[in-house]
Amino acid sequence: MPDLLNISKLSVEYATGKRTKITAVNEASLVIPSTGYTLGLVGESGSGKTTLGTSMMNLIEPPGRITAGSVNFMGRNVLEMGNEELRKFRWQEISMVYQSAMNSLNPVKDVSWHIVEVLKQHKKISNAEAQEQTLKLLTEVGIKQDRAKGFPHEFSGGMRQRVVIAMALALSPKLLIADEPTSALDVVVQRQILSLLKREVMSRGLSLILITHEIAILKGLVENIAVMFRGEIVESGPTDKVLFKPLHPYTEMLISSLLTMDSGRAMIRSLQAGRETGEAPPEVGCRYANRCKYVFDRCRVERPMLLEAEPGRLVACHKYH
Amino acid sequence: MSEPKPPNRLKQNASYVRSVGSKILGKRSGKIGVAILVIILGFVLVGTFVIPYSPTDSSGPAYSAPSSSHIFGTDYIGRDVASMIVWGAYPSMFVSLLASLGAVVIGLVVGVFSGYYRRAEGVLTGSADVVMTFPAFPLMILLGMLYTPTNTTITLILIVVLWAPVSRAIRSQVLSVKERPFVEAAIVSGRRNLEIIARVIIPEVATIAIAYFVLMLSVSLVFVTGLEFLGVGNLEAISWGTILYWAQQFAFYNGSWWWILAPGLFITLFATGFALLGFSVEEVMNPRLRAGA
């Protein structure tokens, strides 16, 4: 049985000028073995997490370019699919909910129209059937039937994001990618939306990749975490293990610099969170070397590979191998 | 503690200008525009020294077609058309340059003040609107009738018509710049209004002003030659527009196409050249292109 999603040594570059380019994703590998597998992909700005998410559906546009690697969905390489195959693949096998989606709804069409469109474009069903399924979906995501004909501007951000989620679930995909779905929303709404996502994922048996910069929301939401830093996956493993016993120094720094309700003034005063530099990562060796408190010689010459440090846990760090 | 040296701002500005310049020339419209202008202006410059004939006195038989001695032929009095084009270029371009400069400066001032000061808005935008409701040519002709058309008055008439669209564009840019947090930060830091206008707002809108200036060069030349062609201008003086005026009177009767073609060609090429260059400048200086975070 091939993995549901197998990303192998994917590299993506962006051309930032006539001659300059940056590597947004550097030989990243990720596996979603089957349906029902939930993963949180966490990283700060510049980590490449959004680029990685976008490339899973082969949506990278110039000046971005996939330069190496493959994205295999149930054995088929997404990056080599033709347009027709891609069209069938997107929405039906994998679909995506992203941060600004709630603002990209068509302002002159009511919310049901959006879902009906998704249904009709991909399945041969009658208008009546599509409307019926749409109503069911809307109820499922918490939008009452009497609001089904409302327009996007009449809804709040959270409600619009629910519409987007309904669109993403309409064709019952096997994998849902959510890229910062709640970053623009208030805390209370964020909780509702994430709770909805979790419920849907569990009841439909989907796989979920949740991309976020806030690692604290992942606990209780996804079962596994992959941490990205400057284009590379530096650690992955079960959520609780990664959160409470991080292996990679970057993960360790992220967790320890978390501001939660438990942090107090004493903690802030004493802790010296990650050193900051505006410098580009070094060309050779480990990309985290300049900021790592455990750095030693080998780190500056040899790039660490993502290997198993404990059963079920991968780390790209010389401390472990 | 070692004193850090401030970077050489002059060098930085120079390299900025150079990089912008190469971007402008990199675009196709920029390349073609500059090429055209080089040819036209080159011709004028070289011709000033090379062409032996005077533009005002007869130097050959009237209505003679282009030949090796008169490359653009002669007009109805026997004056060499080529030399008239060369010498007539100066007043035309001069008026165009001054009018564009005046229009952009006034447009800039009005646009900035009407955008920055809410209270001034009504009067200033109102007057711009009023000017813009009049169709340009009839208005200019009317003004030309009222005030004897000399180079000075024509320049002023052009400025009257051209400043309004510039002020509109600048004003809208000022409105959006005003909303950006660094303007508020400047106020909190103690900067006063005039300083903010001079140091913060104007640098942001200067690029648009420059783009408009280049485009105005094209527009104003067409306007001034158009006016002269219609008879509004000092018809005794030699300029591209007046050449056309006289050519239009007589050339059709004896088929001296060269007399019309030469000035027409130069006017078109001049306007096109600056228009293309202006488009390229506008694209490159589009304020939406900002250095990334």
Next chain:
Amino acid sequence: MSQVPLGALTQDSAGAPLLRLEHVNVFFKRQRGIFRSETSVVRAVNDVSFDVRESEIMSLVGESGSGKTTVARCILGLMPVTSGTIYHRGRAYSLERTSHPVEFRRDVQMVFQDPFESMNPREDVYTTIGIPLRRLANMRNETEIAKKISSLLTEVGLEPDKVMFKLPHQLSGGERQRVNIARALAPDPKLLIADEPITMLDASQRLNILSLLLRLKSTRNLTILMITHDLASAKALSDRTAVMFQGKLVEIGPTEILLSRPSHPYTSSILTATPKLQTGILGSAEGEEAAKEESTVSLSGCIYSARCRYATDICRAKEPELLPKSGASHLAACHNPLNT
């Protein structure tokens, strides 16, 4: 100072108020409909009163639409107030935009939310920090200015040699925010208003900046008013916290108490929704409420009543006053407060 009992203005003498807001209202008229026929009034700030005491750190907490940023901008004179008074050191001042006297601008400074957008992209760090020194602190001597800028940069944790002449786009997010703080400190203010100072920074930088603010507070005896939507940073930094909801001040009191035993249901709901590492964001199974439309506006009575799960008839009929609930210094505007 006025003796009017104004809810949040407590009578204890823990420190004279450096800043006082009294019944401040900011209303906007909004025209809707195709022909602009309907005019609705948006109450961005609705009868807000509170003090900021000398040497304290206070947080003004609220979500989008709460009015917290509007309050900050009114204090700084960047936005006019519809009615109400703002006192600075006991003196009521004019609320027009740029007519604030220099003494005020020297004393009350702001750190803006967006580290990149609040710096002029064409001016380098030296120029940017030099402006308040020249305009507010009236410094003229170039050498002195350079020295002061260097010391400010060092104070905020930057190396002067490295950043002095850099332009904003050449700095990282954390560096920019530090420069902003240095700029705000340049005229030696007594009150620093920090508008969401860490929201736009990477997670790894947030702690550093908060730690910096804490340090500055003690070395300079600063008073800090922090505007934030994040309860965790409010808890970590502030002595007192005020919570706003849709323009109204709904709860105010000592942070420790307010965040461990909140009186107002709204405070309680954001507390529950703030992610905690031990339990994540979904926390204990607390039956998910049906999606209550977040922008439901209560037309009468308590402004939170439409969303409140504890709302009773009186809540919908009568607007609650901000009154002490548990202790003289802890006030909430609620008819059915929690934890009392």
